[in-house]
Amino acid sequence: MDIQELRAGIDAVDNQIRDLFTQRMDLSSQIADYKRSNKLPILDRTREREILARLTADQDPDLANYTRMLFKTLFDMSRAYQSARMGESQQLEEQIKSALEASPRKLPQNVTVACQGVEGAYSQIACDKLFASAGVMFMDSFEGVARAVGSGLCDYGILPIENNLYGSVNEVYDLMRKHSFYIVRSIKLRINHSLVVKPGTTDGDIREIFSHEQAIGQCSEFLKKYPNAKVTICENTAMAAKHVAQSDRSDVAAICSAECSELYGLKQLHRDIQNSDNNYTRFICIAKDLQILEGVNKVSILFRVPHRPGSLYEVLSTFATVGVNVSKLESRPIPGHDFDFLFYADVDADCREEQTVKMLCDLTRCTEEMTFLGAYSEA
Ligand SMILES: O=C(O)C(=O)C[C@]1(C(=O)O)C=C[C@@H](O)C=C1
Structure with missing residues (x-):
């Protein structure tokens, strides 16, 4: 066969592919309508896997790889x-616009705020800096804080998100996917830890040291001075201090703040014991509904991209196109999904600007999943 005949054959096949593609996209659009009415997510990975397995089962293995590539691209397009049909980006645009109209200008003051831990926790110190006269409700866990906000029990919640020396608080990142809440403010708190004991306890007595794992990590150099002491992880530094204060033992110590030491009647045996003086923790203030307060300059999002070359690049180039700096990019494995990751990004962008809203809408199109976590300013 000469090349002209072969090309005529390809043209005929291409016409069929185009017609079948149109037919496929039409069916996909009808599924979108069904999913919208039944509140189902767009992505159904099991269904995609089933299709790939069925189509490649009796194919030559070399060709099967190409079939997989072709159909993964078709799924992306579908x-x-x-x-687009479900108007995800349009919904986001409307949500941001109505939040801009309805939000208070500043954080209201006579509110109830959920913090994890007990009196004296660093979260409470962050809360006191953001709210002059809030009622604080203490929860057992970070998840308790997310639930208190989600159920409306508390107006706001405070959660630690990252420490510049020890890294991210992974549990809080995981909560962002599990619970629906918005970041409305963030605050960077300088953290100075002390080693505290009951009056009378001396360095030589110490056999066990209690604290939160982040604080233990931040004081790892100092802890080398106590090779014989057991280090025990607690939910929170304030809980560690309370535990030491209430214990009958005189051989225990806690790592916590100076404020906490005073609150529980303990003595600061050593101050500023963190590995570096440049020790900061960022806390986020969360609310159930989207609130865009004055002075916002940061946007946080959570997204998932398909496993194909260039998919993350596409997201990053969306930021680059509008000249937006990515101040943080974090990936977290998705529980129950092998080697599937979610990305969390903080970007320096003003949500009141049209181009930021457009950028966010574009992101809903080039990601498999995109959640807008809020627009806020950092103190
Ligand atoms: O079957 C579905 O649920 C669809 O939405 C269709 C389709 C496809 O194009 O085949 C698209 C998205 C889903 O992730 C799975 C499959």
């Missing part, structure tokens, strides 16, 4: 078509 999902993008569905999300």
Whole structure:
């Protein structure tokens, strides 16, 4: 066969592919309508896997790889078509616009705020800096804080998100996907830890040291001075201090703040014991509904991209196109999904600007999943 005949054959096949593609996209759009009415997510990975397995089962293995590539691209397009149909980006645009109109200008003051731990926790110190006269409700866990805000029990919640020396508080990142809440403010708190004991306890007595794992990590150099002491992790530094204060033992110590030491009647045996003086923790203030307060300059999002070359690049280039700096990019494995990761990004952008809203809408199209976590300023 000469090349002209072969090309005529390809043209005929291409016409069929185009017609079948149109037919497929039309069916996909009808599925989008069904999913919207039944509140189902666009992505159905099990269904995609089933299709790939069925189509490649009796194919030559070399060709099967190409079939997989072709169909993964078709799924990407199908999902993008569905999300445009479902108006995901339009919903986001409307949500931001109505929050800009309805939000208070500043954080209201006579409110109830959920913090994890007990009196004296660093979260409470962060809360006191953001709210002059809030009622604080203490929760057992970070998840308790997210739940208190989600259920409306508390107006706001405070959660630690990262420490510049010890890194991210992974549990809080995981909560962002599990619970629906928005970041409305963030605050950077300088953290100075002390080693505290009951009056009378001396350095030589110490056999066990209690604290939160982040504080233990931040004081790892100092802890080398106590090779014989057991280090025990607590939920929170304030809980560690309370535990030491209430213990009958005189061989225990806690790592916590100076404020906490005073609150529980303990003595600071050593101050500023953290590995570096440049020790900061960022806390986020969360609310159930989106609130965009005055002076916002940061946006946080959570997203998932397909496993194909260039998919993360596409997201990053969306930021670059509008000249937006990415101040943080963190990836977290998705529980129950092998080697599937979620990305969390903080970007320096003003949500009151049209181009930021457009950028966020573009992101809903080039990601498999995109959650807008809020627009806020950092103190
Ligand atoms: O079957 C579905 O649920 C669809 O939405 C269709 C489709 C596809 O294009 O085949 C698209 C997205 C899903 O992730 C799975 C499959």
